[in-house]
Amino acid sequence: MVLITEHMILHGIKAGGASRRNYEQKLYDIFFYLIREAEKKYGIQPEEAASVYSDTILAIIKNIVAEKFEGNSSLKTYCYQIFTNKCVDLLRKRTTNRGKMENTMPYDSLAYELPDETRSIIQKLIAKDERQQILEKLNEIGDKCKELLLMFEDGYNDKEIAEHMKYNTADVVKTTRLRCLEKLKLKITTITSK
Numbered sequence: 001m002v003l004i005t006e007h008m009i010l011h012g013i014k015a016g017g018a019s020r021r022n023y024e025q026k027l028y029d030i031f032f033y034l035i036r037e038a039e040k041k042y043g044i045q046p047e048e049a050a051s052v053y054s055d056t057i058l059a060i061i062k063n064i065v066a067e068k069f070e071g072n073s074s075l076k077t078y079c080y081q082i083f084t085n086k087c088v089d090l091l092r093k094r095t096t097n098r099g100k101m102e103n104t105m106p107y108d109s110l111a112y113e114l115p116d117e118t119r120s121i122i123q124k125l126i127a128k129d130e131r132q133q134i135l136e137k138l139n140e141i142g143d144k145c146k147e148l149l150l151m152f153e154d155g156y157n158d159k160e161i162a163e164h165m166k167y168n169t170a171d172v173v174k175t176t177r178l179r180c181l182e183k184l185k186l187k188i189t190t191i192t193s194k
Contacts, residue, residue, distance in 0.1 A: 006075040014062045025171040028057050032081045042087050052090055056083040085128045137187035145180035152177060
């Protein structure tokens with residue numbers, strides 16, 4: 001078994017091609033433990049911690065490729081710092097938004113004041129509208145990403161998707177799915193911020 005070093009990961013990501021995807025996955029796997037640390041240290045839910053971690057890895061990959069990571073610190077220290085900053089940003093955003101949200105009544109609370117039949121219809125309309133907006137944004141992130149995410153939503157696992165879409169491994173599908181979700185997340189964020 002070959003021990004993967006930080007230097008190998010940096011070189012592999014910069015190399016591009018299939019090698020890049022392989023080393024991106026190795027980067028993702030090597031610091032995966034940070035998710036649990038964030039759950040304990042910051043009280044962040046597992047899904048939120050995983051999302052912050054994915055954002056961190058994507059930022060690191062982008063910085064490595066753009067040669068913004070100069071190697072003044074270890075990759076581990078660099079990853080930890082970015083991840084920590086993103087966790088703190090999440091907590092700040094949560095406390096800032098909490099003040100704004102206290103002054104408004106959420107749709108769910110309003111819906112419970114309606115008769116059961118009306119509430120059910122309104123909830124279905126909201127869900128339909130949200131799904132329609134997501135489907136529209138899926139069209140904007142590219143056909144391959146759209147197909148991959150829809151297959152994942154339909155219950156296909158990474159291995160099955162890799163076989164169907166001709167990816168090298170399930171790990172490549174996982175990394176690609178994270179990128180596609182990040183693209184979709186950015187598109188959806190523009191909807192909610194308008």
